[in-house]
Each structure stands twice: as structure tokens, then as C-alpha cells.
Amino acid sequence: MRTQSRVIAGVLAVALFTQLTACGTLFYPDRRGQIEGKIDPAVAAMDAIGILFFVIPGLIAFAIDFATGAIYLPGGQSAQLDPQQLQRVIGADGKVDQLALKALIERSTGHQLPLDDPRLIQHGGNVEQLAAFGLRPAA
Template identity: 45%
Template sequence: MRLSRPIKAVAGILLMSHLAACGTILYPERKGQIDGRIDPSVAVLDGLGLLFYLIPGVIAFAVDFNNGTIYLPDTANVEGDDDGVRVVKSDEPLSMDNLAEKVEQATGEKVDLSKAQVSRTAK
């Protein structure tokens, strides 16, 4: 059975797209990301590759994870990115002066707590 040229071309394009991975084709600007939230659209497209063709689907996931194109942009967890929140523990009762001193020790910044509203929480 001989296949016509257009059918061969379409089959070749489909195979190449599955081997190259969906995220790499759709979002080449995402290459090089290391971590982040997974883009559901890319994951679903790679999953369809698994559903129809096992080996190309696995390759699509591997390529997208390796290139970082499966991750949404600007969602990577950066080491030390804690939004400036720090927990300061103290065994002694805290006064405003003592609290200001503890915050200064933890952050290296002088703070003015004269207008601060402080409430106690349960241990």
C-alpha cells in the first residue's frame, strides 16, 4: 500500500510535533525555567500524546520538563523568598522595647514601635 505525499507530510508533521513536545513548540520563550507551577494546558497536551502514542508522549513530558517549558512563567519558588515575614521567638515576656530590640536583632533594621498595635496570641 502506497501513501500519497500529503498524507506522508501530515504524518511526519504530527510525529515531529509529538517528539518535540508541546510546551517547547508553543512556548519557546519559557526555556530555561527550573521550577514553578505546571501549566495545565501543556500538561494536557503532553498527556494526549501519552494517550495516543506512549513513547512520543513520554518523550514530550521529558523534553518539556527538561527545557522548563511545562512551567508557568514567574511561578518559581525562589530560595529565601518569604515576603519579608520572619518569626521571632522569645522565652521572656515581651515589652515594646524588648520587641523592638528582637526585631532589630533579627532584621538588622531599627524599628519604631511607638504607634504599633500589638495583640497577644495563644501559645
């Protein structure tokens, strides 16, 4: 009987410990402070597992994650470039200089983009898009 109570106590301790660490606030401290966004399914699933095993710790995990904003996926970032800067990366033949564009993006946003990645999909523009940037098509 003594061994059985130790096993039960061990299982309860492990289960409670996993619920304390299943909180998105502990896994993603950088997400704290968000007030809205898309809910991260991984964090929601971890909190839901807490409700399945122990109702109170699971509800507390959900409450903490919603209160801190850690349950939300990180917000998207965007950056805009000045059309005058974009004109500098377009050559005389109307083609975009990939290296100059990569350097411009890195200077403006601080992020390095893999423009030579084979998974990158490049779309061609049209005359209206060029006109929106104040550019003239060169054929």
C-alpha cells in the first residue's frame, strides 16, 4: 500500500508540475503585453490539457495566458520604403538589382532576407504599380 501511495503522489506531482510549466507565459515571455491577435493553438492545447487533468490549474493557466497576452501569436511586423530609395535599386534596364535591394531592406528594417532562397516567389509588376511608385517602365 505504501508503494501505491508513492506512485499516486509522484504522478500527481508530475501532473501539477507540467501544468505549471504548460503556461504560455513561461514558454513565451516575449509575448507578454499583447492585447489581441490570433490565438496560438499550441499554447491553447497545453492549457486545455490542464483542464482535462485538473480543472482549476487549467483554468488558471488560461486566465494567466489571456491576462498577459502570451496566448496570442506574435503580431506581424511591416515596414515601408520610400519610393525614392526603391528607384536606386532599379537599374537602367528596368531590372531590380537583387543585392542592392537586399542591402536596402537590411538597412531599413534590420532584418536580413534570403533573396536567393529557391522557395522565394517573385511576381512581376505592371505599369500601374510602377506609376504608383513614381517609376517609368523601361522596356
